[in-house]
Amino acid sequence: MKNNMNQHLIAIDLDGTTLNDQSQLSSETILTLRKLAADGHIVSIVTGRPYRISGQFYDQIGLKSPMVNFNGALAHIPHQQWQFEYQQNIDRQIALDLLTHRQDLGIHTMTAENKMHLWANQPSHVMKDFFPTHLATNEVLNSLNLTSNPTALTLQYEPNDKQALIGRINKNYGANVDIRVWGGPHSILEVVSKGVHKDAGIEHIAKAYGIAQQNIIAFGDEDNDSEMISYAGRGVAMSNAIESIKQIANDVTQDDNDHNGLAHYLQDYFKIDVPSQFAV
CATH class of the missing domain: 3.30.1240.10 (Hypothetical Protein, Haloacid Dehalogenase-like Hydrolase; Chain: A; domain 2)
Known part of the structure; x- marks a missing residue:
């Protein structure tokens, strides 16, 4: 689906968004994200976490797409060389x-x-x-x-x-x-x-894959998600998000991060069916 007008970049924060309150991925969330990736969408973890404590979630989902760490300071594809990889360092x-x-x-x-x-x-x-x-x-x-x-x-x-x-x-x-x-x-x-924010990461990935800004959908819950939520064509705040994120978002999930809010929103938005009773 590369360069297809229907291809989306789905940018997902981890803590308080994709992960539940026990810092875990639910089976339903994993299956939903796998389905969207299999359909040709670019599913990218965009987190403040370093790679050393976020790579396990990338692998658990089974992603092959770029991810963003350190709130936008690093964009890379784990386990392989990516010609568009960048890392913004400080002295x-x-x-x-x-x-x-x-x-x-x-x-x-x-x-x-x-x-x-x-x-x-x-x-x-x-x-x-x-x-x-x-x-x-x-x-x-x-x-x-x-x-x-x-x-x-x-x-x-x-x-x-x-x-x-x-x-x-x-x-x-x-x-x-x-x-x-x-x-x-x-x-x-x-x-x-200076100037490192999550929006720089998703803009970089979108350009690398030829995805239009209006086809970027981003999910978050905290202050460090604000630039990403504002930049995305559709910024979605979790129902458990802080109020300032809800104010700038285009939409708010019905369910929170502890009740598969991200997965349910994506299933409805992309009209996909994911059997929640299946374990991963």
């Missing part, structure tokens, strides 16, 4: 400077990573999916191990130091980086290259 000196001043800035655990590698100043049991619980010697974040520019930095900070930390980053590096403050109970922010 390693920014990482090393923050590492040097981490105590003054109230930073507890800090990671730097790219497509295939992760470095951290220390192990952590806070959000153990995102932060490493143990480190090999060559994974300790320092000037000897970090020999290239990382794609993203993740900082776990003292809540009372939030504004000082953001202010320091903006003052010293604001021309080169953007900051994303994570939602949820943990005090975590992410630092990426």
